[in-house]
Amino acid sequence: MSQTQTTSAYIHIPFCRGKCNYCSFISGISLDKKTGYIYSLLKEIDYYYQGEELKTLYIGGGTPSLLEVDELYKIINKFNYNTNTEITIEVNPNDITEDFAVGLKTLGINRVSMGAQSFDDKTLKLIGRRHTSSEIYESVNILKNAGFENISLDLIYGLPNQTLDMFRQDLKKVISLGVKHISLYGLKIDEGCYFYSNMPENLPNEDIQADMYLMAGEITNKNGYEHYEISNYSKPNYNSKHNTNYWKCGQYYGFGLSAHGYVDGIRYSNPTDIEKYMQNPTSREYGKFITKKEKLEERIFLGLRLYKGINIDDINNEFKIDFDEKYKNILEKYLLSGHLVKTDIGYRLSDSVETNGFLLSNIILSDFM
Numbered sequence: 248m249s250q251t252q253t254t255s256a257y258i259h260i261p262f263c264r265g266k267c268n269y270c271s272f273i274s275g276i277s278l279d280k281k282t283g284y285i286y287s288l289l290k291e292i293d294y295y296y297q298g299e300e301l302k303t304l305y306i307g308g309g310t311p312s313l314l315e316v317d318e319l320y321k322i323i324n325k326f327n328y329n330t331n332t333e334i335t336i337e338v339n340p341n342d343i344t345e346d347f348a349v350g351l352k353t354l355g356i357n358r359v360s361m362g363a364q365s366f367d368d369k370t371l372k373l374i375g376r377r378h379t380s381s382e383i384y385e386s387v388n389i390l391k392n393a394g395f396e397n398i399s400l401d402l403i404y405g406l407p408n409q410t411l412d413m414f415r416q417d418l419k420k421v422i423s424l425g426v427k428h429i430s431l432y433g434l435k436i437d438e439g440c441y442f443y444s445n446m447p448e449n450l451p452n453e454d455i456q457a458d459m460y461l462m463a464g465e466i467t468n469k470n471g472y473e474h475y476e477i478s479n480y481s482k483p484n485y486n487s488k489h490n491t492n493y494w495k496c497g498q499y500y501g502f503g504l505s506a507h508g509y510v511d512g513i514r515y516s517n518p519t520d521i522e523k524y525m526q527n528p529t530s531r532e533y534g535k536f537i538t539k540k541e542k543l544e545e546r547i548f549l550g551l552r553l554y555k556g557i558n559i560d561d562i563n564n565e566f567k568i569d570f571d572e573k574y575k576n577i578l579e580k581y582l583l584s585g586h587l588v589k590t591d592i593g594y595r596l597s598d599s600v601e602t603n604g605f606l607l608s609n610i611i612l613s614d615f616m
């Protein structure tokens with residue numbers, strides 16, 4: 248029996264129609280395995296879920312929009328939730344038909360996160376996406392007509408051949424679609440993806456990527472979006488509740504292949520091998536009780552990703568430390584350089600153009616570790 252309430256859950260759906268060239272996620276599993284996978288997933292949920300009323304449920308992937316509405320129903324129906332529960336599904340643009348969108352709405356899904364990535368058709372092809380820019384427009388309109396108002400679009404910057412102006416056009420197009428939430432990710436070429444062994448030409452250098460990031464901050468701000476987390480921008484009250492729970496170190500279940508979870512102080516992950524997972528969906532690959540030191544580091548590391556930053560009183564009370572004293576040297580260094588800003592409640596990374604702390608977050612955050 249769980250000791251504390253866990254009111255968020257993540258479900259991983261690992262299927263994709265093909266593999267995008269930049270993707271190193273556990274995804275792209277053949278759809279032949281879909282029925283067996285869902286059976287295993289439901290078994291895992293039955294075994295671990297304690298029946299809490301969820302505040303957030305997130306169906307991610309992979310490509311969850313490759314599931315049929317009745318398959319999604321079987322999964323969602325396992326959980327207790329109410330009309331305030333944020334239920335998100337990740338979709339790809341070319342899966343959205345009118346019937347599917349209406350079906351999602353009927354299931355109680357109230358937030359859709361779509362991988363747009365770029366509005367340039369040549370770029371979409373080059374990075375291995377299997378949709379066009381017009382399909383992004385069409386699918387957003389279909390979702391809106393079906394009654395979805397909480398739509399998020401993902402864009403990638405730093406793509407091969409992408410110029411500052413091309414990225415500006417992408418941002419303008421996303422904004423013109425009137426979506427409530429935008430996630431922006433710099434291209435990262437990790438081991439395991441196609442680009443890792445077939446490095447594309449004409450990748451924008453780090454300086455251009457930084458300019459793209461700063462420009463995104465300015466354009467989204469001018470258009471009424473709040474930059475509430477390093478990579479995320481939303482209209483007021485439309486931040487992702489599910490992801491905010493991660494950044495606040497809240498507990499969450501993770502169900503499905505390679506899913507991660509955090510329950511009763513234990514961070515765990517599931518097998519990454521589909522056969523292994525399907526044979527025994529209740530066995531964890533890894534599980535570790537988080538020590539107080541690790542928890543403190545997570546609170547700083549994840550908290551500083553948020554625009555509001557960290558609350559020092561909360562941290563001092565919870566960990567029985569004097570934060571200002573313990574991190575005196577690091578604080579002095581980055582307050583002086585301007586990359587860290589003192590707030591009413593603690594500290595946050597600077598979002599200024601001259602001394603942007605988010606751009607240096609890897610270095611600054613590792614100093615706290």
Ligand code: SF4
Pocket residue numbers: 262263265266267270271272274275308309310339362
């Ligand atoms: S980026 Fe998304 S759609 Fe593309 S292969 Fe990876 S998980 Fe699938």
